[in-house]
Amino acid sequence: MEKELNVIKFAMSMELEGESFYSNYSKSVKNPGAKDLFEQLTKMEEAHYKYLKAQYDNLSNGKQVDKPVSDFESPELFNKRMEQQGTASSSFETSTSDITLLRMAYLIENDFMDFYKKAAENVDDAGVKNLFLSLAEWEKGHREALEKQYKEIFESNWYNMGFYPF
Structure with missing residues (x-):
């Protein structure tokens, strides 16, 4: 069980880093949709x-992990809400930094998703395996929302510059 505990401990630190990233940069992004997404x-x-x-506490105390619940807001609900908000890009200058931050966030979520998938392959406990697979799905939902926001702002910039690639 030591391996599972170490993986969960590392995952906890990754989630704290993700929280810190989004918290810090939610104050910098200009696009209202991106700001809400980061928040x-x-x-x-x-x-x-x-x-x-x-x-982690459950396993440390000899208990089983709790059955994973759906994400604290399911990926479907999360993505639907983000779609409804849309992205109101004000200008090329204010959203280029948003594009960079969204791309970084996308990569973070992609790395989290990959980590959880690989972690699930390398643990023996079925409950922990299921936990990691659920987390991979949650992170996939985050990644998809970020990708959509990224593409919308990126394409909006094309139109603002009079560039129509298709």
Whole structure:
């Protein structure tokens, strides 16, 4: 069980780093949709950390992990809400930094997703394996929302410059 505990401990630190990233950069992004997305992801990463901490404590005390719940807001609901908000890009100058931050966030979520998938392949406990597979799905939902936001802002910049690639 030591291997599982070490992986969960590392995952907890990853979630704290994600929370810190989103919290810090939610103050910098200009695009209202990106700002809201970062604020929501801050809350979700914090909830992931708390959930992982509870599972770490369970395993440390000889208990089983709790059955994973759906993400603290399911990927479907999360993505649907982000779609409804849209992205109001004000100008090329104000959104180029947003594009960079969204790309970085996308890569972070992609790395988290890959980590959880690989972790699931390398643990013996079925409950922990299921936990990691659920977390991989949650991070996939985050990644997809970020990718959509990234593409919308990127394409909006093309139109603002009078560039139509298709």
